[in-house]
Ligand code: HGY
């Protein structure tokens with residue numbers, strides 16, 4: 338006798354599923370409440386990873402998730418997983434992002450992804466909707482890469498892109514290691530990062546660029562992430578007295594750095610329209626008004642959707658370093674510290690997002706992400722994709738970053754519906770009636 342197919346007991350039909358609606362006010366309240374943890378006078382957030390402020394927002398997240406009946410686990414890279422059981426004890430469908438910010442970050446970068454996911458889960462709990470797979474909300478550690486380079490370290494270890502010991506040994510500019518900082522805030526969990534099977538991963542995030550707003554679209558259906566590479570360059574000259582040293586005898590490292598920054602800008606323009614190149618971090622030594630700078634440290638960020646173009650930009654960077662330093666009598670050393678190739682997201686996940694946007698009645702367009710995200714690493718090990726919400730003026734990594742209550746709610750609604758769509762199709766694929 339054929340075993341009866343397991344009954345997929347969800348109380349919801351497709352209609353019931355589509356009627357589940359997140360609470361826009363409640364989502365906005367959680368965004369504003371957590372924005373106060375590290376809030377800045379200009380209305381942004383300064384909540385660097387693995388600081389006391391990060392600990393506070395992690396505690397906030399854990400308490401809210403447990404209050405919803407979730408079990409919260411933490412891995413040895415500090416990634417937090419809040420799980421709500423499903424009908425089947427199979428790897429969860431996860432949704433999440435990050436709660437760490439840039440030094441002059443905005444209220445929405447990362448936060449919308451974690452809090453939007455928490456709101457989606459809260460909606461399921463309130464409706465008593467039982468999903469087929471467990472659902473998890475994830476907070477990844479050090480997504481920003483501002484305190485510890487490179488970016489997305491914990492999701493990178495999770496995906497096998499970085500060795501755990503290497504990641505834990507990464508030091509901030511004050512010489513504190515990732516592992517020490519993680520220990521100090523009490524969030525080094527027992528679980529080995531990566532030993533946590535998932536069925537799929539969905540990340541809601543603000544676009545951080547101008548496209549959705551310019552086209553009047555409410556949702557970005559993110560099909561992939563461009564490639565990105567980080568380099569560290571040290572230029573060495575000779576410290577000297579600014580008053581007594583003739584110009585012809587100087588070896589001014591900062592003049593070399595200035596010329597290199599100009600060349601990096603030109604490299605990006607030479608590979609228009611998609612290439613971007615930036616030096617965002619410069620350290621001058623000894624950084625004294627009346628000393629000719631003897632050494633300059635620069636962090637270089639190059640990005641493009643195609644790996645071959647990134648190769649060409651990288652070659653141009655190497656040439657530029659030599660061509661700038663030689664005539665100035667400067668020495669240089671450089672290293673590539675991060676290389677995240679272009680990513681293509683899972684078509685089934687992307688289709689779930691597109692259906693969710695359509696059935697929720699939101700205008701949408703396909704797009705590739707210019708910014709890096711944890712989903713870019715998750716995509717190496719599980720089906721993954723992203724949902725974008727617009728941000729005003731395309732501004733992000735800036736305290737003026739703003740996404741409206743309605744835009745946040747639209748993103749969270751599509752996140753909820755995409756996850757439920759994926760969950761229902763999973764049940765059907767696995768024969769649950
Ligand atoms: O660098 C990035 O794109 C991201 O903000 N970590």
Ligand code: MN
Nearest residue numbers: 446447480542
């Ligand atoms: Mn982010």
Ligand code: MN
Nearest residue numbers: 439446481734
């Ligand atoms: Mn960011």
